[in-house]
Amino acid sequence: MQRGTGVRPMGTLSVDLLGTKLGNPIMNASGTLGYGREIEPLWRVETMGAYVTKGLSLKPHHGNPTPRVWEERCGMINSIGLQNVGVERFFKEYFSFFQRKEMPIIVNFFGFTEGEYVRCAAAIKPDRLIVALEMNLSCPNIKEGGISFGKEATMVKSVVGKVKNVTNIPLIAKLTPEVSNIVEIAQAAREAGADALTLVNTMPAAVVDTANRCIPIRGGLSGPALKPVALRAVYDCARAVPIPVIGAGGITDVTDALAFFMAGAKAIQIGTATFVDPYTIPKIIKGLNTYLDARQCSGIKEIIGIAHE
């Protein structure tokens, strides 16, 4: 290890994820970094190991009326309604930004029926920059009474299996924490062919506006309030399910990031913290480098899952 030369030894934070070598295991959570270009006035998107797209669907989605965001003491609730330009326009107009940068991406996608998931996944052509598809399983299945796909192991198994049949790109299942047994859901995803897991999506929540005596927003809770819930899911699934886990949920600083790696996450995603401090992602990357150097660790791999030992 080169020390004191001012040259950072290459590879300290690098990880292999689903066959792609990433410069570091830090990404944004889907939908929290726009289409990637919006953050560039502050820092370059290739600072991250990979960029995770906004959730894409077969057809464009306009999203929900406002209010779409509401603050809570330890987090926020959002109900954006998956506004996106659709998978076709993304690859026509937004993908070249990442191609110019040679930047690996993870394509998050969703559907409201099995058919929509399948057609959306099939519409994404393999590309050396696409590390994986990340399947948002928190959407309501409108053909089954509106219950989220991700809440029933049988539905997870069925839809993941069908998506797996139409794509050669590695597949990540992103799971909702609002289940009775997340390990069971994670196992169902793996058995159906999921190559990795992202744990967790936001938690269903609501706000009461006491002044106006109404519920202004029902949506997903994110931020520090979600962190212990996510850590538990990461720890339990990393132990029981033999595929890589990507941790997400309330990660705000380098200590939070370390907690997820120690609980078994191979990579992490940062979302809401970016809204509070838009430099959170580069700060955490820098903080992890400092942590590894101070302990003379050869790489982040040394601490992944260390809390299980």
Next chain:
Amino acid sequence: MPGQFVMARLPGNEVFLRRPFSICRTRGRDIGIMYKVVGRGTGLLSSICKEEEMLLLGPLGKGFHITEGASHFIVAGGIGLAGVLMLAERLGARARVFFGCGTRTEAALTGEVAGNTTAICTLDGTYGFCGSVIDLLAKNLQEYHKDSVEIYACGPDGMLRALKSLLEKERLPCQVLVEERMACGLGLCFGCTKKTLDEKEPYKRVCKEGPVFDLWELCL
């Protein structure tokens, strides 16, 4: 640019997200904001002491476009005045400011637009014209050659709707600065949208495509 804003990170842990505030004026490296206490964030802001530190991110968003050669009309309702103060200062004597507020107490804010020709109204009639700022504007607009008028507005939704119906017939050029609950301020989260008439992508981000929009593009 007049109409741009900053995201302010308030001290302490009571408030989670940053809060957006219009930049009212700039003097060298200093900037001024004006706000009304309406919730936890502005409540906390009002208790901040002199020289206490606060992180600001900005300037953000797209501001007003000044149409040279036009007769400039600035319309502000209540704390919406904060959104147009810098524009009023920039235009100086070239702009007429119409400011409407609830009571005589709020009308004191017109001291902020001393450099402009100003007309004031209060809803309760305790100061200036009695009625809404749109009624006040309607009375004054008649005297102008409407083909060279540019209107700039900021205020509550009700005011903007009334403005739209006043201007509907002649579709006079009008830029409006709008407000929405915001999370990131940078265009990352799509939380602060306004609905527009664009059929392909109706919801535009207030923080990125705004906060200033063409009145005739907005669904109010």
